Structure formats: C-alpha cells, structure tokens
Amino acid sequence: MSTRADAGQPVEYSPSKVVEGNRYGWLFVYAVLYIAFLYVPPLFLPLFSFNDSIYVAFPIKGFTFEWYRQMAKSTGLLDALYNSLKVGAVVCLASTLFGMLAAKAMTRYTMPGKGPMASFIMLPLVVPGIILGIALLVLTNQVGLELSLFTIGVSHVLICVPFGMLVLISRLEGFDKSLEEASLDLGVNAWKTFWRVTVPLALPGIIASIMLTFLISFDEFILAFFLAGNEVTLPIYIWSQLRFPAKLPSVLALGTLILTVTMVLVAVAEWIRRRGTATTKPTAG
Numbered sequence: 001m002s003t004r005a006d007a008g009q010p011v012e013y014s015p016s017k018v019v020e021g022n023r024y025g026w027l028f029v030y031a032v033l034y035i036a037f038l039y040v041p042p043l044f045l046p047l048f049s050f051n052d053s054i055y056v057a058f059p060i061k062g063f064t065f066e067w068y069r070q071m072a073k074s075t076g077l078l079d080a081l082y083n084s085l086k087v088g089a090v091v092c093l094a095s096t097l098f099g100m101l102a103a104k105a106m107t108r109y110t111m112p113g114k115g116p117m118a119s120f121i122m123l124p125l126v127v128p129g130i131i132l133g134i135a136l137l138v139l140t141n142q143v144g145l146e147l148s149l150f151t152i153g154v155s156h157v158l159i160c161v162p163f164g165m166l167v168l169i170s171r172l173e174g175f176d177k178s179l180e181e182a183s184l185d186l187g188v189n190a191w192k193t194f195w196r197v198t199v200p201l202a203l204p205g206i207i208a209s210i211m212l213t214f215l216i217s218f219d220e221f222i223l224a225f226f227l228a229g230n231e232v233t234l235p236i237y238i239w240s241q242l243r244f245p246a247k248l249p250s251v252l253a254l255g256t257l258i259l260t261v262t263m264v265l266v267a268v269a270e271w272i273r274r275r276g277t278a279t280t281k282p283t284a285g
C-alpha cells in the first residue's frame with residue numbers, strides 16, 4: 001500500500017488495481033490463441049471424416065457417410081475396440097479401488113513418511129512413457145510373463161492409480177469428517193463405517209475416477225505398444241492403419257467418434273465431481 005500527498009490529504013491506492021495499457025487485452029488475446037491452438041486441430045477430424053475422398057486435403061469433394069459404414073464392417077477394428085473396452089473396464093475399477101484406499105490413508109491417517117509415499121505413488125506421472133514402457137517390458141521378460149492384454153492392463157493400472165487418488169483425495173477432503181466420527185462413536189467398526197458412510201459420500205468422486213481412468217486406459221498408446229504382444233488395443237490399431245492411405249478416412253471416422261465420446265465423458269466426470277464437492281461442503285453456522 002502506498003500513499004501520495006494531494007492537497008494535503010494522503011491518497012491510498014492498490015497496485016493490483018493499476019492497469020498498464022492493454023495488459024488485460026493482450027491476456028485475452030493470448031487465451032484465445034492458446035485455446036484455438038488446442039482445440040481447432042481436432043475439429044479437422046469430423047470435417048474430413050465426412051469428406052467424399054480418401055485424400056485429407058482442401059477443397060472437400062463432398063459429404064458422405066461411407067467411411068463410417070466401412071468402419072462398422074471392419075472386423076480388425078471391432079476386435080481392437082473390444083480389447084480396449086475390456087482392458088479399460090478392468091483398469092478403471094482396479095485403479096479406483098487402489099486410489100480410494102490411498103486417498104483414505106492420505107486424508108484420514110497420520111503416518112510416518114506420508115509425503116514421500118504420496119510422491120512415490122505419483123511417480124508414474126512424471127516418468128516419460130517410453131522409459132516406463134521399456135522398463136516394464138524388461139521386467140515382464142525377466143519374470144517370464146507372456147505379452148498380452150494382461151500385461152497392458154497391469155501397466156495401465158500403474159499410471160491410472162495416481163489420477164484416481166488425486167480425484168478421490170479432493171472428494172474425501174470435501175465432506176464433513178464428523179460423520180465418520182459419529183459412526184465410530186455409535187459402535188460401528190472402521191470397515192462398516194467405510195462402506196456405509198465413506199463410500200456413499202464419496203460416490204461422485206468414485207464415479208468421476210472410474211470415468212477418468214477408463215478414458216486414460218482407453219486412449220493410452222505407448223505402454224500398450226511395448227506390452228501388447230499379438231493382441232492389439234484400439235490406439236495400436238489406429239496407428240497401424242495410418243500406413244495405408246485408403247484406410248485413413250475410416251480412421252478419421254473412428255477418431256471422430258472417440259473424440260466425441262471422450263469429451264462427453266470427461267465433462268460428465270468433472271460435473272459429477274464438482275457437484276459432489278459442492279453438495280458436501282460444510283455450511284457456516
């Protein structure tokens with residue numbers, strides 16, 4: 001806070017209220033350009049998926065649903081989609097379960113080394129995917145496991161647990177802990193309190209975690225590429241089809257569907273998480 005003498009009276013002003021030139025105007029332009037850089041390129045997927053030509057170029061020849069029909073008839077694509085759905089379903093449930101237990105420990109208990117333990121769980125988020133994929137491939141070969149959907153699923157659990165834990169930590173910190181304490185005071189043991197009190201209150205976060213970790217597993221490519229063996233997931237199938245120009249429009253059609261479903265699920269998951277946090281926030285008085 002600064003003062004300036006003016007007609008014998010000190011005038012107070014806050015530096016935070018000083019606007020220098022078009023400072024905020026430039027920030028707005030930057031924000032618009034940044035959002036455009038992120039979201040305009042994906043818009044070309046639906047645009048070219050309806051193009052009546054195998055070539056991804058302007059001008060567009062015409063409008064057609066042919067590439068969507070070819071996509072629906074592709075057995076290889078459907079098999080890869082089924083594999084991704086299987087892996088994603090198992091991974092999201094396992095990741096949410098482990099993430100729930102970790103979030104419960106981090107928010108409810110005092111233990112030595114809690115900070116380093118949380119950092120250790122978060123480590124897969126900062127390790128480059130290609131390094132993690134090579135390390136898991138070497139480990140898999142050393143223990144004699146056959147590369148399959150199982151090895152893909154295990155690797156996906158490794159990278160999805162931190163996301164599930166972060167979502168659930170924010171949820172568990174958002175509701176009144178006295179509800180659990182009241183249950184314990186009434187003679188209910190910790191396990192029943194967890195299932196009858198904690199889980200119902202944390203349900204929006206659990207749903208959000210399931211949806212988020214499913215999407216992460218469904219879209220993951222690098223680890224699946226190293227650990228797939230003879231079975232492929234959808235991202236690997238899409239990558240393999242990019243070598244054939246005639247099949248590119250069908251891949252674009254598939255990408256359009258994935259992009260649409262992903263955006264909807266992420267939006268729903270975040271809405272559920274925010275709604276749950278708002279409804280359980282303690283009120284004053």
